[in-house]
Amino acid sequence: MRLSYEFSNLCGTVYRQGPLVFGPSGDVLYSAVGNRVQCFDLVRSRSFTFPFEARRNLTQIALSPDGAVLLGVDEEGHLILANVRRRVVVAHLNLKSKVTAVAFSPDGKWVAFAAGRLVQVWATPALERSFTPFALHRTFGGHGDDILCLRWSSDSLFLASGGTDLCVRIHSVHQIPGYVPASLSGHRAAVKAVFFDAADRTLYAVDRGGAVSVWELRERPDADQEAAAATAAELEAAGEAGRGEDRLGQWWELRERHYLDKGHARVTSAVMHAPSRLLVVGFSSGVFALYEMPSCNEIHTLSVSDGRIDATAVSPGGEWLAFGCAQLGQLLVWEWQAESYVLKQQGHFFAEILCLAYSPGGAIIATGGGDSKVKLWSPASGFCFVTFGEHTAPVVDLAFVPHGRALVSASLDGTVRAFDLLRYRNFQTLVTPTPVQFGCVAVDPSGEIVCAGSRDTYNVYVWNLQTAHLLETLSGHESPVSCLAFGASGSGPAPGCSRRRGRLTVRLWDFVSSSSSIEVLQHGADVLAVAFSPDGSMLAAATLDGAIALWDARDASQVASIDGRSDVAGGRSVLSKVSSKNAHGSKCFRSLCFSADGGALLAGGNSKFVCLYSVDERTLLRKYVLSNNAALDGVRMHLNSSHLTDAGPTQDLLLDADDDEAGGASAATPRSLARRSERVTRLAVRCACVRFAPDGRSWAAASTEGLLLFSLDEALNFDPTGLELETTPAAVVEAAQSGDFGRALPMALCLNEPGLLRGCWQLVPPEHIPIVAQQVPAPYLERLLRFLGGELERSTHVHAVMLWVQQLLLAHGQQLRDRPVAFEAPLRALHKGTRLRYEELGHMCNRNLFSLDFLIDQHGQPAAEAESGEQGGDESGAGTAAA
Template sequence: MKFAYRFSNLLGTVYRCGNLNFTCDGNSVISPVGNRVTVFDLKNNKSNTLPLATRYNIKCVGLSPDGRLAIIVDEGGDALLVSLVCRSVLHHFHFKGAVHSVSFSPDGRKFVVTKGNIAQVYHAPGRKREFNAFVLDKTYFGPYDETTCIDWTDDSRCFAVGSRDMSTWVFGAERWDNLIYYALGGHKDAIVACFFEASSLDLYTLSQDGALCVWQCDTLPEGLRLKAPTGWKADLLQREEEQEEEEGAESETTIRGKATPAAEEQQGKVKYSRVAKYFFNKEGDFNNLTAAAYHKKVHLLVTGFASGIFHLHELPEFNLIHSLSISDQRVASVAINSSGDWIAFGCSGLGQLLVWEWQSESYVLKQQGHFNSMVSLAYSPDGQYIVTGGDDGKVKVWNTLSGFCFVTFTEHSSGVTGVTFTTTGYVIVTSSMDGTVRAFDLHRYRNFRTFTSPRPTQFSCVAVDSSGEIVSAGAQDSFEVFIWSMQTGRLLDVLSGHEGPISGLCFNPMKSVLASASWDRTVHLWDMADSWRTTETLALTSDALAVTFRPDGAELAVATLNSQITFWDPENAVQTGSIEGRHDLKTGRKELDKITAKHSAKGKAFTTLCYSADGQSILAGGMSKFVCIYHVREQILRKKFEISCNLSLDAMEEFLNRRKMTEFGNLALIDQDAAEEGGVAIPLPGVKKGDMSSRHFKPEIRVTSLRFSPTGRCWAATTTEGLLIYSLDAQMLFDPFELDTSVTPVRIRAALRQRDFTRAILLAFRLNERKLLQETLEAVPWDEIEVISSSLPDLYVEKVLEFLASSFEVSHHLEFYLIWTQKLLMVHGQKLKSRVGTLLPAVQFLQKSIQRHLDDVSKLCDWNRYNLQYALAVSKQRGLKRPSEPLGSEEEAGASEDDDDDSLHLLGGGPGHADAPLA
């Protein structure tokens, strides 16, 4: 239970590639993020990533009409049937080829998959358990080039498929006699989107060169006739008819309600005619149309272009409603919600997701991750916020509860190398390659202090002491450590002594001692209280890459280039242990590697370390897809987490794919650049991010920073995929403590009936079942809480505090649990001081939960206070206008009362609708 961490959420990446979808209620956006799917709940202001992953990046997502099921297809053609209700995978399937788009029929009985130049219709999976959930119904041929888009008619009788060969094909989902297939031309570029009109076969087609064709059909959907069966089906029906005739049926029979062949011959085939053609690029500037969406009820067409501009048109008149530029990058996907009010845009170049309310011309959601990879992260002291820094020079602050970024600082002009919070939690300090260290205020969201060095230097790391008064940063080129005062911003001292770049800094949480790790194979300990002199120098066997203190300051951990983690006693400068991590890193083989993964792992190491909240374990990650938790004292591996299974990233597979091997060697090495000398372009040693100019650029999986939450219930990692958060699995219910045969739910409830509350609480915590714990604590009368608290043993106080902290997140009994918390801390406060180290995570978890309630209640109180002031001001204004004039009639009196009621109706409506976060 202690290390049952599971993937919880993905922050920092909101959109990568694929198509966006709104849920059927229109309140949530489903966005593909790499090989995962994130659901952004716009009404409740939360984002959540589904705990599932595909083998490659997701190419398309198809949503069922009832919003219960989703088909997720990756770039390799592997599909997952996912239940959005229970958030789990129901079925796996492989389409044997790259799939471009998936679309359910409006009745939910079928879905179409386009791959290559064909379209395949499958029976949609039902609600019953089936051996094969995907059953192929028909395969449709017609286009000569790759298919690009799908759209269904409202009655699910026909669907249209667009292609890169500039044609659009209309197919019948059933065996219609007057519509088998119909090809539409008229375009001079690839088809981007096609849409049917509501309750009609009329069609709109849009091509990449910005042309819109309006097609009118001469047949209504009800005019489609089922084709008479042929072959063995016709013989079977003929036998049935003969049997009916023998029984004396004289009436003229039709084949199951279908039209007779004579009637079919009289009626003609379905015909289309083009009634209009419009162009988006009227000024003559060439701007490719890249994405489109159409709302059939309000006749709203939204088109996105390669320049980042989008247009809103009303069809079929093609009236321009709105035009706006959202970025300078290509709009990759567009979606409209069910009411037609909100429009979602995805820009893959920037990793940006926007939701735009076109009637009020305002953003409902505006989120963007780091343009380049994240480098560092830090938790706030209460665990509510995470700050991240990236190579793009941005500093972003994320709310761990909502998963949204609520502020972005862009003052740095180069990559951010380190971020940290002060102990107050309201100041963020960052270091950057631009030669500055900056302090940001989370109250006013501004850069209030900038620290610089006498001569320009690049800072590689930053640290702030426990008082928040001393800021230190390590230089990458001058090998010095700079010390500034937070209050004055003045440079206090420059610590020299290292002979290599500074790779890590960390302050002792309990003393004014600074540890600095360097590539010169040493760690220096500097005493801040004694003129910043060097107290100790720890000699290492290899270059130091990361350094961190244990939460109680009694131990120091250093990660080195030879894949080792060494532990030191900072008081006596003695090494107390070491962990060999080379075998646990298990790196994969890159496509361009000429050596095996086993030999390439010799050059890999841990680059980031973090102690757990209780200091008994250490979390390590680095040049690998694995994150390891080690037991410090026993020096053994407790658990290993694989942060990604996405094969679209490099260095994921341990062995080369046999299909990529030819008689001349690895196909990737041959195709890379045959014109170069030797025929192979090998990246430079140590290059982690690859060559950006290469056509075959694939980012390499890396863990750049790790941090445990102060509450100890979750940890976060900045990786190539984004900001991953792992939290304790709440589904594991049975985790007893000192259990014996006398502890049963029956005895606990018997103790409650006898009003022996202390014994009931002790038994309940030994059984450790959440519902029983809640029942036991809530059975205690509020006026007896102080007496019961004083009778609890010290060992159980910590467990009660942890339970209270977790209960604050879900329970409505706020005052009752606050009384419990107050009495426990007041009664046991002096005794708990001796166990500060073990109790700190529980107290911080408690603080985080109470702080969240404080923020919510304070917003509600402010909202009500302002509305009451407004209501009083309105009533005074009316009283001043007519101080002695009586109301003329009962109607006027009723009207004035209604007006006052309307102004007071606002009292409860404030915090219910949270503002959309802007980043």
């Protein structure tokens, strides 16, 4: 069993807070999601999440002008410096204060931080590791309150800052004798954003009240021009010319002021594209507007949603606009000239993900959340492409029909709905005679029977999916049915669980035989989750006491038990007065899933850990950490109990001073104690559901942070079996170039380097593929099939890969039949890749047919018009001759 699963992507969450940043090319967008940073490729329609984590939720991110350095600052002022290309953290820094703005200089030499009332300018650190990567250049003061925005001039010599003191100050990065920082006052609300124009002669300040002040740089009538010239000459003689000495004897003068009236909505974000003088302003009402500066003519207005727009960004070319709404978890990229969306993504807002399910081919992940939505995600791209909103209550369980063309969901609204994944519609709604709340759902292997367990009537309801008729009501439980599962056998046993006489039972039903109840499996605690092995021979049940019971499903006998209380125990809750060592009683598993080969069991629950167990050895193989975000409850192992009061932790009793929400306190009012109803509570880290992918190369976890994907890193697998002294990469290349493919391919499989494998199989001529396929050693067959499954998804040589797969199946068919479990994962991977390529070719063929029909119609219309014109001319000529 391979254990090298590493974090690969975060889905279900696209924006939380902080700014949005475009890459230098304009086709990449960076967003902060919790304590991670997510990157969206807008051209290729793909996304990935950086593997590193910050200590807490990131509030500020910034990208260097060359796109090589990424800075992230969390809520406590801890900074991380990351290499974008290598996706690793290079350095850390504690700024010891809350940072409200970060900005790189246009030349990339400096980076400025707004920390409280101060502005700190640091030299941009290099990507090479060093003992002191950060060097403080200058610190600027002068503001009377917190700074909210920063903006550099185009020559990187001056820095403008604005804040809640209703003032804008312009600082010089270098020390200039006689230069006094300009203070631009007269604003009526907190300054939300400041911008320089392309020539640095005009400055725009946007406050929260919607006023846009336009300041121009002009010559001071009372300035001493001779002293300014002497100072410039001294700087030039000292070799320090070109540091902004031309600003001596000049001042900023208010030219005009414009007011943006959008129904008394406040300005929450603003950005300006200096080359085109395009100002984009987002409001608290969910409306954004485009203005042409300096005249402030309104170009366009559009309502994004009902929530406020927290972040706005414009691409370097000025054609794409990005908007982030933290209240709804929404991220939009809009092309304003064509008035079309480039990207429109939204996660499960107001609630976490409660359930997930993989499609049989592994190409789709379905999630359900507390917002009553069912979403379909593509693991390859990380994007949500379909959202079903027919439910009116939280969706608690999902199940795919075995053929993969339909999805069944259970909700607390009393309905079980079936969705067509070809037409993307709700084609069936299953209900009961009396309203109930469903807590789980399962589909039999034939795809004709659907079972759902209720929470209030303690019954299991059975429907026919085609006719939506209620076939049977299975009773016998004495408490809510918490989980259901079908075995792989044709009889289709469906276990449910309930409490009975102080002991919990798992009941097995057989729909084929005459007896309705076959066996009752007794447990000592509440059963929270059940799962069948892929072959249906074993049943795993997770109980409330943190144990996992393993049962033989054929003779209903308990085989073994795994005590996972110490394994699932994570951090300590801030509301708990019990130490983390003694808090094992509240930790348990709530979701189970077998691997594709049935040799491992994945378990997750009310903890930051997901545990992987060996079914045969009954031992813990590895623990995976879902999140290290200290802003979540239950992450830290050690806490200070002196901070815990009767009203809760002291750090949770403070209100944020931001007054963007309606009815908030004044921005100038310091933080004060909140009322009990307004106290901020932290989310607890937990895993609601875990599922293995059908191909076994990845698994997903529905957690508080979102949908976490962990993939198998094939590059880390090294098997020295069969390794000899002459097995080297040079020997592989030499054998492949000489045409000895039967020797080159096994050596490449032994070394397990993707580059060597890719080069070997691509060099084999098509007529030699059957011979080389027969010479593949039996121990390397599973590895080669797994590698070809990955190549089928990303390689352009689809026909060659299919030829290899065909010949391998023909040559080693008996081995595949003898060991079906060992080859189940690579065969599922091949099936997944084949389906993806089939769908791509199908869409391409349909587009080509439509294009050909259009060209034929366009080509036929002029010919028909010409023919009709000739006939009309002949008739008119004949008529003239007759006349």
